[in-house]
Amino acid sequence: MTNVIITGVGGQGVLLACRVLMEAAKLAGYDVKESEIHGMAQRGGSVECHIRFGNQVASPLVARDNADIIVAFELCEAVRKLEYLAAEGVLLVNNMKILPSTVESGAMEYPDNLDKWLAENISKAFLLDNREALADIGSKKCLNLLMLGAMAGFTSIPDNNWEEAIRNLVKPQYLEMNKKAFRLGRASFS
Amino acid sequence: MHKQIMLGNEAAARGAFEAGCQVAAAYPGTPSTEILEAVGRNHPQIKAQWSPNEKVALEVAFGAALGGVRSLAVMKHVGLNVAADPLFTFSYTGVNAGLVVITADDPGQWSSQNEQDNRHYARHAKVPMLEPSSPEETRCFIREAFQISEKFDCLVLVRITTRIAHSRALVNLEEELPTAPRSFVRNPPKNVMIPAHGRRRHVEVEKRLNDLRSFSDQSDLNVVESGGRQRGIITDSVAYQYVKEAAPDDSVLKIGMVWPLPEQKIRQFAAEVDELLVVEELDPFIENWVRAAGIPVTRGKDILPMCGELTPELVAEALGKKQDSHKPPVCPEKLPIRPPRLCKGCPHVPVFKALKNLDLNVIGDIGCYTLGALPPYNSMHTQTCMGASIGMHLGMEKADPESAGRSVAVIGDSTFVHSGITGLIDMVYNHGTGTVIILDNRTTAMTGHQEHPGTGVTLAGEPTRELNLAELCRAVGVDRVELFDPFAVDDLEKLIKTEVETREPSVLIARRPCILNKG
Numbered sequence: 001m002t003n004v005i006i007t008g009v010g011g012q013g014v015l016l017a018c019r020v021l022m023e024a025a026k027l028a029g030y031d032v033k034e035s036e037i038h039g040m041a042q043r044g045g046s047v048e049c050h051i052r053f054g055n056q057v058a059s060p061l062v063a064r065d066n067a068d069i070i071v072a073f074e075l076c077e078a079v080r081k082l083e084y085l086a087a088e089g090v091l092l093v094n095n096m097k098i099l100p101s102t103v104e105s106g107a108m109e110y111p112d113n114l115d116k117w118l119a120e121n122i123s124k125a126f127l128l129d130n131r132e133a134l135a136d137i138g139s140k141k142c143l144n145l146l147m148l149g150a151m152a153g154f155t156s157i158p159d160n161n162w163e164e165a166i167r168n169l170v171k172p173q174y175l176e177m178n179k180k181a182f183r184l185g186r187a188s189f190s
Numbered sequence: 191m192h193k194q195i196m197l198g199n200e201a202a203a204r205g206a207f208e209a210g211c212q213v214a215a216a217y218p219g220t221p222s223t224e225i226l227e228a229v230g231r232n233h234p235q236i237k238a239q240w241s242p243n244e245k246v247a248l249e250v251a252f253g254a255a256l257g258g259v260r261s262l263a264v265m266k267h268v269g270l271n272v273a274a275d276p277l278f279t280f281s282y283t284g285v286n287a288g289l290v291v292i293t294a295d296d297p298g299q300w301s302s303q304n305e306q307d308n309r310h311y312a313r314h315a316k317v318p319m320l321e322p323s324s325p326e327e328t329r330c331f332i333r334e335a336f337q338i339s340e341k342f343d344c345l346v347l348v349r350i351t352t353r354i355a356h357s358r359a360l361v362n363l364e365e366e367l368p369t370a371p372r373s374f375v376r377n378p379p380k381n382v383m384i385p386a387h388g389r390r391r392h393v394e395v396e397k398r399l400n401d402l403r404s405f406s407d408q409s410d411l412n413v414v415e416s417g418g419r420q421r422g423i424i425t426d427s428v429a430y431q432y433v434k435e436a437a438p439d440d441s442v443l444k445i446g447m448v449w450p451l452p453e454q455k456i457r458q459f460a461a462e463v464d465e466l467l468v469v470e471e472l473d474p475f476i477e478n479w480v481r482a483a484g485i486p487v488t489r490g491k492d493i494l495p496m497c498g499e500l501t502p503e504l505v506a507e508a509l510g511k512k513q514d515s516h517k518p519p520v521c522p523e524k525l526p527i528r529p530p531r532l533c534k535g536c537p538h539v540p541v542f543k544a545l546k547n548l549d550l551n552v553i554g555d556i557g558c559y560t561l562g563a564l565p566p567y568n569s570m571h572t573q574t575c576m577g578a579s580i581g582m583h584l585g586m587e588k589a590d591p592e593s594a595g596r597s598v599a600v601i602g603d604s605t606f607v608h609s610g611i612t613g614l615i616d617m618v619y620n621h622g623t624g625t626v627i628i629l630d631n632r633t634t635a636m637t638g639h640q641e642h643p644g645t646g647v648t649l650a651g652e653p654t655r656e657l658n659l660a661e662l663c664r665a666v667g668v669d670r671v672e673l674f675d676p677f678a679v680d681d682l683e684k685l686i687k688t689e690v691e692t693r694e695p696s697v698l699i700a701r702r703p704c705i706l707n708k709g
Binding site: 009018019022023026031032033034035036037038043044045046057058059060061062063064065066076077079080082083085086087100101102103105107108109110111113114117118121122 | 193195300324352353356357358359360428431432434435501502503506513516517518519520521522523524525526527528529530531532533558561565566
């Protein structure tokens with residue numbers, strides 16, 4: 001059984017990443033279930049998907065302390081989900097801050113050294129600076145597939161299943177840039 | 191068999207399609223909304239529609255069933271409160287062709303004003319209720335529900351929750367069921383619920399419940415999964431999945447038909463295990479029934495919370511499963527919260543800025559604009575249920591005649607059509623002098639931009655006669671109706687202040703399309 005949490009902020013493409021992962025897991029022959037909370041996504045809230053795949057999946061939710069992989073598209077959201085990370089779990093973080101409205105208004109502060117703290121305290125934390133790759137791809141909207149590529153190597157899903165899943169779910173006009181994003185992410189961990 | 195990954199709500203739509211459903215009606219509400227959207231998108235054979243509110247949606251679906259075709263009504267849990275009036279009497283009349291009503295409950299209140307447990311409605315209205323535990327079961331159970339509905343001449347409730355509605359999983363696709371065409375037959379003793387007829391129908395309802403009890407006992411919807419003798423667990427809905435994770439070796443009685451409950455099956459199950467546990471979300475609905483039947487329950491709500499949704503770890507802990515002692519390091523930094531907010535460019539923003547500056551009491555309603563209650567506006571001071579703002583505003587004026595000069599009711603366009611209009615009629619009728627601001631963003635925004643009568647477009651995307659809100663308000667007797675663009679109006683504060691201080695009813699329609707609206 002593989003337990004994954006993908007988390008981020010509304011508009012970052014968390015749901016598409018989740019659907020591509022599910023499709024790839026299905027194509028690899030696994031049972032797969034997911035649960036998502038997205039109601040406030042379009043209004044600047046957090047978005048979170050739990051995805052579980054294996055021979056037979058009962059619960060659609062990952063239990064605390066049980067996530068094999070957490071993929072966070074935003075720094076603060078990564079720290080929020082740490083209670084779900086398993087002892088040997090992998091944490092992949094897009095090392096970028098998106099300021100919540102509470103910080104923009106001055107009511108709260110965004111801590112300075114979250115990335116440093118993660119690197120020092122989480123044994124398998126990978127903090128990814130994706131700015132160059134996104135500039136190369138030419139679209140910030142491909143962050144989700146870039147991060148998915150980075151996580152692919154930590155799963156048992158073969159590359160051809162990923163490729164087919166992307167073809168099945170990404171709109172044709174955006175397919176090439178998303179395939180490139182996935183490849184770049186994949187290459188960063190091969 | 192072909193398998194697809196589907197959202198629970200898409201699986202619900204698929205189940206209705208496979209069952210030969212021909213008419214589907216709903217009012218949007220999280221977590222139910224995607225069901226009718228999926229019907230419209232994936233199954234255009236079904237006549238699907240947004241109704242102004244859940245009561246009308248249920249009445250349309252009921253009329254269609256009485257008219258001879260299988261029909262579906264869909265709503266969130268609190269929507270069934272709105273539709274409760276027809277629900278209780280449709281229980282008496284029966285259906286003709288099958289009628290299924292989906293209630294999507296929201297344990298944990300991810301997007302709702304309460305977390306009421308709608309299993310109580312089945313008992314209260316004396317109708318059967320099915321409870322799937324996954325998207326695939328949702329599809330299967332809705333097929334089954336239509337057949338039960340016709341077999342027992344009775345509407346059937348299907349209850350899902352957020353963790354089923356908004357869960358994706360593999361779903362099998364099956365062929366459509368054959369359906370026999372029916373037509374409306376005049377039968378006043380059955381369909382005209384004057385007291386003399388209703389009394390006789392009540393007798394039939396009780397007989398039907400007895401038949402349904404036997405059915406529940408025999409049906410595979412309620413299934414025993416035999417395991418160890420030491421402990422038996424009765425469970426339903428998504429809680430079943432958490433039980434299977436936490437206690438795979440225990441005996442389980444999985445309840446798929448939660449009303450009426452299968453008494454003989456429960457007695458037999460209880461007799462075969464040493465300890466009997468009930469694991470269910472929210473209220474002790476099953477547990478209390480089992481106890482009342484004189485069957486001892488070892489543990490239930492004494493080890494599980496009444497409030498909030500269940501989680502795999504809560505159930506594992508209650509069932510005594512050894513959990514990883516690993517504790518990840520806790521970040522010492524205080525993380526800023528990320529609450530939702532009104533979007534940049536949202537047409538509601540200038541209105542809330544004005545309300546804040548005017549420091550009025552804002553009697554609020556349900557929609558995106560409820561975010562006006564949060565910082566930086568802090569400009570909404572009550573919010574309860576759909577359409578409540580205008581009636582409450584009138585009540586506050588009755589309590590203190592001066593309050594109308596310090597208050598304003600704020601309601602969205604879709605919510606106003608849903609159930610605000612009757613409040614406005616009351617305000618005019620009973621000499622209220624309040625001011626109502628209709629935040630008309632030309633859509634049902636909160637639930638993801640559904641059409642409504644005021645947009646002039648149907649669920650299928652076809653143009654239709656647009657409800658004219660300004661003329662509607664004038665027609666109910668409001669003389670002071672002002673329609674304006676909140677981004678273009680000269681002095682919004684002055685406009686609101688003038689209307690609030692004028693001692694007669696007034697409606698300000700702040701019209702500008704939602705910034706997120708498609709097209």
